[in-house]
Amino acid sequence: MTDPSAPVQEQTLSGSPAVWRRVVAIARNAFLEAVRDRVLYNLVLFVLLLIAGAIFLGELSDGQERKIIVDLGLSTMLLFGVFISIFVGVGLVYKEIERRTVYAIFSKPVSRGEFLVGKYLGLCLTLLVNVVVMGAGVSLALLYARRGGDSLALTIWPAIFLIYLELMILTGVALLFSSFSSPALSALLTFLVFIIGHFSTDLKNLASTMESVVGRGLFNALYYLLPNLNNYSYITPAAHGQVPLGSNVLLAILYAAVYIAITIAAATLVLGRRNFK
Amino acid sequence: MSIVEIDQLTKDYEIGFWRKRKVRGLDALSLAVEQGEIFGFLGANGAGKTTTLKVLMRLTFPTSGKARILGEDIDKVSMHRIGYLPENPYFYDYLTAREFLEYCAELFGQPKQARKRNAEDLLSRVRLDEKRWDTQLRKFSKGMLQRVGLAQALINDPEIVFLDEPMSGLDPVGRREVRDLIASLRESGKTVFMCSHILSDIEVLCDRVAILKKGKLAHMGRLNDLRQQQNQENLVEIIVTQTDVPETFVVTETPGGVRIQAPGESDVDVVLTALRKVNGKLVSVQPLRQSLEELFVD
Numbered sequence: 001m002t003d004p005s006a007p008v009q010e011q012t013l014s015g016s017p018a019v020w021r022r023v024v025a026i027a028r029n030a031f032l033e034a035v036r037d038r039v040l041y042n043l044v045l046f047v048l049l050l051i052a053g054a055i056f057l058g059e060l061s062d063g064q065e066r067k068i069i070v071d072l073g074l075s076t077m078l079l080f081g082v083f084i085s086i087f088v089g090v091g092l093v094y095k096e097i098e099r100r101t102v103y104a105i106f107s108k109p110v111s112r113g114e115f116l117v118g119k120y121l122g123l124c125l126t127l128l129v130n131v132v133v134m135g136a137g138v139s140l141a142l143l144y145a146r147r148g149g150d151s152l153a154l155t156i157w158p159a160i161f162l163i164y165l166e167l168m169i170l171t172g173v174a175l176l177f178s179s180f181s182s183p184a185l186s187a188l189l190t191f192l193v194f195i196i197g198h199f200s201t202d203l204k205n206l207a208s209t210m211e212s213v214v215g216r217g218l219f220n221a222l223y224y225l226l227p228n229l230n231n232y233s234y235i236t237p238a239a240h241g242q243v244p245l246g247s248n249v250l251l252a253i254l255y256a257a258v259y260i261a262i263t264i265a266a267a268t269l270v271l272g273r274r275n276f277k
Numbered sequence: 278m279s280i281v282e283i284d285q286l287t288k289d290y291e292i293g294f295w296r297k298r299k300v301r302g303l304d305a306l307s308l309a310v311e312q313g314e315i316f317g318f319l320g321a322n323g324a325g326k327t328t329t330l331k332v333l334m335r336l337t338f339p340t341s342g343k344a345r346i347l348g349e350d351i352d353k354v355s356m357h358r359i360g361y362l363p364e365n366p367y368f369y370d371y372l373t374a375r376e377f378l379e380y381c382a383e384l385f386g387q388p389k390q391a392r393k394r395n396a397e398d399l400l401s402r403v404r405l406d407e408k409r410w411d412t413q414l415r416k417f418s419k420g421m422l423q424r425v426g427l428a429q430a431l432i433n434d435p436e437i438v439f440l441d442e443p444m445s446g447l448d449p450v451g452r453r454e455v456r457d458l459i460a461s462l463r464e465s466g467k468t469v470f471m472c473s474h475i476l477s478d479i480e481v482l483c484d485r486v487a488i489l490k491k492g493k494l495a496h497m498g499r500l501n502d503l504r505q506q507q508n509q510e511n512l513v514e515i516i517v518t519q520t521d522v523p524e525t526f527v528v529t530e531t532p533g534g535v536r537i538q539a540p541g542e543s544d545v546d547v548v549l550t551a552l553r554k555v556n557g558k559l560v561s562v563q564p565l566r567q568s569l570e571e572l573f574v575d
């Protein structure tokens with residue numbers, strides 16, 4: 001029946017490579033799920049919107065249309081991405097527990113942490129495909145508008161990268177919520193985090209104006225707890241052809257890495273103690 | 278050393294949202310399963326069979342007590358050596374049967390060639406129609422899913438398999454096939470721990486059984502020993518296509534004739550003789566046993 005040499009091989013793999021193989025397998029499966037559940041169909045909608053926009057903008061006066069293409073294109077990219085992070089993200093773990101597909105997974109040599117990391121990376125891959133295709137669409141639209149070369153088609157990519165980082169953070173948050181609460185509540189909470197995360201600096205300012213110690217503590221806590229998503233919105237400057245500073249991008253990468261690591265670690269802690277129904 | 282040792286396992290479920298209540302799913306359960314046997318785990322609905330398996334698979338955590346599989350504590354034992362078929366299995370419905378099994382094999386770290394080969398071997402072993410191997414699982418019937426479930430439980434060639442109602446959802450032919458499959462596992466030296474309600478399957482397969490009642494171990498031992506303790510009568514059910522049969526039996530009318538409940542096997546002759554006289558036809562004869570768990574309700 002099964003390969004008699006397999007168990008021997010497995011034992012030699014008991015170090016970290018085996019862990020990563022499992023994580024990769026889970027991530028690939030999560031990506032496949034998104035593809036087969038037609039999550040990427042949103043791209044079709046995006047392209048249609050882009051074409052409609054291009055036709056409409058063609059009627060518009062000169063000079064402005066490139067800025068508008070970038071502004072609308074990247075904002076739509078963010079919006080679609082947020083929808084995917086939230087709606088796919090909150091179901092990522094919940095759906096598996098609810099349908100009891102986890103039974104067959106955790107009775108195999110798969111730890112709950114590996115499972116979470118795999119699911120997370122799978123959704124990140126989905127988002128990456130989404131963002132890259134949309135970014136290419138916007139670039140092409142720019143080239144089309146200019147009937148030739150346009151530096152904007154290249155300079156928007158750092159902003160696109162920042163959008164992707166933001167989506168990765170948000171997915172981590174969605175994953176964390178979904179490891180203990182229902183999809184509806186998780187979606188709501190993640191959406192709130194997204195909104196408040198964009199007013200993060202205001203939160204800090206608000207805290208400093210507070211009279212009461214409790215209020216100040218609360219807003220400060222929120223500031224440090226919620227992700228600071230301000231650092232990732234670079235759409236408007238990008239529309240004006242600006243490029244973010246390398247050091248800022250590096251900082252944004254580091255911040256995202258730490259934030260994501262913490263959310264996944266917390267989700268692992270929660271899921272690790274859960275009794276499946 | 279026993280291959281499975283369960284020691285004073287207790288599991289309380291908390292139910293209710295506002296006012297939490299506790300429901301005892303398992304109550305100080307202790308038992309041992311020996312290497313190489315087919316062990317039957319019986320009990321009425323809600324007795325705690327599934328709970329026991331879920332605790333062993335670490336899908337849910339016990340309130341107290343310990344369990345060991347293959348001599349290791351359940352949170353240390355290598356899952357490479359264990360197979361598990363969940364109750365009413367459900368798998369990723371966007372995958373085909375073949376893809377799902379290859380995925381499972383991948384989780385066990387098997388190399389690509391082995392994954393492909395093992396998936397195919399098992400799909401034919403559980404007798405899943407080859408035409409359906411590349412069909413998405415969302416289009417599978419319950420019995421077909423059950424077969425896929427069995428296949429995934431065996432994909433790593435485990436030393437011990439835990440099967441939660443392996444026959445459920447299968448047609449009569451399927452049940453026989455699965456029965457043969459389980460028997461063949463014993464022949465290749467595996468240990469099988471199976472939950473079931475179906476006495477006939479247990480009877481044919483199991484070396485020993487444990488009967489669970491409300492989370493507690495009610496009886497354990499060889500099936501024959503248990504049955505002898507019961508002194509049960511050998512009720513026989515006879516179905517014939519005639520209505521005039523000896524009055525001494527309990528008779529119920531069926532669309533095509535009658536169903537006779539005879540107190541012992543010797544009465545079958547009496548009925549058959551009577552039947553022949555009036556040119557009636559025999560439809561079926563079968564021993565009428567209550568399910569084992571019913572037998573042990575005091």
Ligand SMILES: Nc1ncnc2c1ncn2[C@@H]1O[C@H](COP(=O)(O)OP(=O)(O)OP(=O)(O)O)[C@@H](O)[C@H]1O
Pocket residue numbers: 276277290291292300301302303320321322323324325326327328329364
């Ligand atoms: N997730 C849960 N939450 C609350 N109570 C539960 C849960 N799972 C099981 N129970 C309770 O634990 C007891 C044992 O249930 P279990 O599913 O183990 O029974 P079983 O022997 O497998 O029954 P069946 O033959 O119907 O499959 C039952 O009283 C059940 O109501």
Ligand SMILES: [Mg+2]
Pocket residue numbers: 326327328364441
């Ligand atoms: Mg059960």
